[in-house]
Amino acid sequence: MFLRRNINTIFLMLGNECNLNCKYCLQHPLVTHPISHEINPDIYDFMEQVCKENNGHILDIRFWGGEPLVFYPTIQEIVDEVKTRKLPIRFGLMTNGKLLNKEMIDYFIENNISISISWDGPNVLETRGYDVIKEKKDLLFKLPRLFVSAVLSSKAYPKEILEAFQELDNEYRETHNGKHIGINIDDIFNTGDVPEELLDIDYDRVSQEIEEMTYHWLDMASDNKDLNESDQYTKDYYINDLFQYAYTFYSDNPKCNNGEWDKYWCVCSNGYSTLNLGIDGKLYPCHNTSHSIGTIYDPYFKYLNNLIKEDLTFQVRDTCKDCEVISYCLGGCKMVSIENREKTYCKLKKAVFSPVLKILTELGATLNSIRGDNNGS
Amino acid sequence: MAVNGTVSQTAWTDKSAIQGTTATKVKAVHITELRTAVNALEGMVNNLKTCQAYNECYNCKQV
Numbered sequence: 001m002f003l004r005r006n007i008n009t010i011f012l013m014l015g016n017e018c019n020l021n022c023k024y025c026l027q028h029p030l031v032t033h034p035i036s037h038e039i040n041p042d043i044y045d046f047m048e049q050v051c052k053e054n055n056g057h058i059l060d061i062r063f064w065g066g067e068p069l070v071f072y073p074t075i076q077e078i079v080d081e082v083k084t085r086k087l088p089i090r091f092g093l094m095t096n097g098k099l100l101n102k103e104m105i106d107y108f109i110e111n112n113i114s115i116s117i118s119w120d121g122p123n124v125l126e127t128r129g130y131d132v133i134k135e136k137k138d139l140l141f142k143l144p145r146l147f148v149s150a151v152l153s154s155k156a157y158p159k160e161i162l163e164a165f166q167e168l169d170n171e172y173r174e175t176h177n178g179k180h181i182g183i184n185i186d187d188i189f190n191t192g193d194v195p196e197e198l199l200d201i202d203y204d205r206v207s208q209e210i211e212e213m214t215y216h217w218l219d220m221a222s223d224n225k226d227l228n229e230s231d232q233y234t235k236d237y238y239i240n241d242l243f244q245y246a247y248t249f250y251s252d253n254p255k256c257n258n259g260e261w262d263k264y265w266c267v268c269s270n271g272y273s274t275l276n277l278g279i280d281g282k283l284y285p286c287h288n289t290s291h292s293i294g295t296i297y298d299p300y301f302k303y304l305n306n307l308i309k310e311d312l313t314f315q316v317r318d319t320c321k322d323c324e325v326i327s328y329c330l331g332g333c334k335m336v337s338i339e340n341r342e343k344t345y346c347k348l349k350k351a352v353f354s355p356v357l358k359i360l361t362e363l364g365a366t367l368n369s370i371r372g373d374n375n376g377s
Numbered sequence: 378m379a380v381n382g383t384v385s386q387t388a389w390t391d392k393s394a395i396q397g398t399t400a401t402k403v404k405a406v407h408i409t410e411l412r413t414a415v416n417a418l419e420g421m422v423n424n425l426k427t428c429q430a431y432n433e434c435y436n437c438k439q440v
Contacts, residue, residue, distance in 0.1 A: 250411040364410030
């Protein structure tokens, strides 16, 4: 085997300007200066090289900001060049949606660019100051696949987010032959200056909600029901996603980890198998910072050395290995300081995932007990 | 033209060389029960595979 770059995703950082000012934006403390808006044509050669190293596997390119739609002409320019070169690349972007118009939607559909919309449910005006579903729903429903992503905070708890997603899903399915929307909930990150009001989370409430939803999911799974037919699809889907973390970590399936933490760098793989590339050719440890650690012209080992030096995961490893929710956060975000981990980050991870572990543990104990009884008889 | 240096053969990129030897053992609270539960639900996991554009499992992302 060879030490080769093993890159499956590139966040293409178009610029860090944004047309909103979301209270929880994790870029606020990490972006200290503007990054370049000028395309260095060498990035195309670089992407081509990465594609060749991936033995023909599709490379995911995610357009990133700031707000990526602020840079819509740049997106078009890049997509056109990649098409001309016939590279095996798939595009996607996450947007606040405020600038979306029909021309953009048509372009994204024509070029098979997947779109994920940031939306926190009923209290979105308190967190993001803009309700994209209220303002742009008709336009968004033109998309053949719609993803929505929320941030769990003191202003948006899991059930209210998922119930809002469910209403959206019900409506979307009516006009899309029963196809579901894609959903995601991120736990709030404090990378430095998130307002206390958003971090003042009722952790018991989070745990209670997730416990209730996990029991519902377990009933559905035990009855071998089809998730797609669930009347609580978004809740079951969310819990199923949480279950995947436990499954991947604890299963003895050869593809899984059998209860061992064998990954030594940040779980998001940013900088490693996920590259963060400025369009001028600079490389970053994370797509949410303006602090560069190299360029596409650097020897790979030099770049890798700079990357590893700043990866906080190595510092927290001893603490994390004894944490009950390690299978969920896997060392967590490398951009969250140790101090902020202790204040809120780890508490929220535990509030979200402990109920899932508790219920799985109960199930496992029951099954082991039954098997023990059967073996004894 | 982007230049990234020649790649060279190493031992430590061979995953089999580290599996079961240097992987960190996590605190083994209820690990047997958890393994039993997730294995019992494995059939459902396959049916309910949830990978999507912005939310792949971390193992798949290493491919």
